[in-house]
Amino acid sequence: MVTLEHYLILSLALFSIGLVGSLYRKNVVIILMSIEIMLNGINLSLVAFSRYLIPNELVGHIFVLFIFTIAAVEVAIALAILMVIFYKKNSINSSDLNLLKW
Amino acid sequence: MVSLVFAGASAVILTGAMLVITVPSIFVAALGLVASLSGIAVIYILLDADFLAAAQFMIYVGGIAVLILFAVMLTGQINRASTINRLMPLAILISVITFFGIAYGITREGWRYLEAEDVLLPMVGSSSREGRYLADILFNDFLLPFELAGILLLVATIAALVIAREK
Numbered sequence: 001m002v003t004l005e006h007y008l009i010l011s012l013a014l015f016s017i018g019l020v021g022s023l024y025r026k027n028v029v030i031i032l033m034s035i036e037i038m039l040n041g042i043n044l045s046l047v048a049f050s051r052y053l054i055p056n057e058l059v060g061h062i063f064v065l066f067i068f069t070i071a072a073v074e075v076a077i078a079l080a081i082l083m084v085i086f087y088k089k090n091s092i093n094s095s096d097l098n099l100l101k102w
Numbered sequence: 103m104v105s106l107v108f109a110g111a112s113a114v115i116l117t118g119a120m121l122v123i124t125v126p127s128i129f130v131a132a133l134g135l136v137a138s139l140s141g142i143a144v145i146y147i148l149l150d151a152d153f154l155a156a157a158q159f160m161i162y163v164g165g166i167a168v169l170i171l172f173a174v175m176l177t178g179q180i181n182r183a184s185t186i187n188r189l190m191p192l193a194i195l196i197s198v199i200t201f202f203g204i205a206y207g208i209t210r211e212g213w214r215y216l217e218a219e220d221v222l223l224p225m226v227g228s229s230s231r232e233g234r235y236l237a238d239i240l241f242n243d244f245l246l247p248f249e250l251a252g253i254l255l256l257v258a259t260i261a262a263l264v265i266a267r268e269k
Contacts (some may be wrong), residue, residue: 024190026187
């Protein structure tokens with residue numbers, strides 16, 4: 001018997017894993033992937049809420065569709081910036097990107 | 103049956119996500135991300151969101167994961183002694199606090215909802231009707247956000263090309 005709580009705990013676990021990954025990894029690509037994992041956790045909770053609490057209105061699905069769009073845009077721009085950083089500094093470690101560090 | 107599929111899919115999802123944040127190799131991490139995103143598509147099917155499951159496969163697994171793999175190949179493997187920064191214990195502490203704090207709230211809240219086995223879905227009985235209803239509200243109630251998302255995609259495409267262009 002799978003209930004709403006199961007889906008919510010799964011989505012929360014995904015969010016927490018993405019959070020710890022984006023906080024402690026140095027590689028910028030891994031940080032981007034962690035952010036994608038966090039977004040997917042949020043999507044999962046939105047669909048679960050929509051399915052269990054208001055099954056006759058698909059508003060949660062609409063939100064998820066827009067998050068898909070934003071995620072695609074975010075990854076495209078971030079990877080373009082990443083390429084430029086890599087060509088300039090020959091590194092994609094966040095600890096090497098310290099130009100603005102005081 | 104549903105519980106079995108749910109358990110298997112969540113095992114794949116969580117294993118993939120743990121691979122992403124623990125493995126030093128970026129390529130293995132990208133493969134873990136693909137596994138995790140595919141598992142989420144299975145969960146969407148369990149939640150009667152067939153259209154979203156297809157979109158998840160096409161956009162995330164087919165688009166974003168391939169884009170990330172492409173970036174991994176282009177930037178190459180840079181071997182460093184340490185791939186994690188020195189604030190790792192603090193990061194894990196923050197994440198654990200977040201997890202147990204919200205999990206406490208979720209389990210305490212008395213959700214009133216329809217059970218998954220109940221057939222009480224007049225609008226969304228089958229996948230084809232889900233797609234039709236989704237299109238209906240997307241092009242009526244959410245038309246302006248939809249158009250804005252299209253403009254955003256256009257701007258992002260041009261911006262990505264301009265930023266990544268060889269000088």
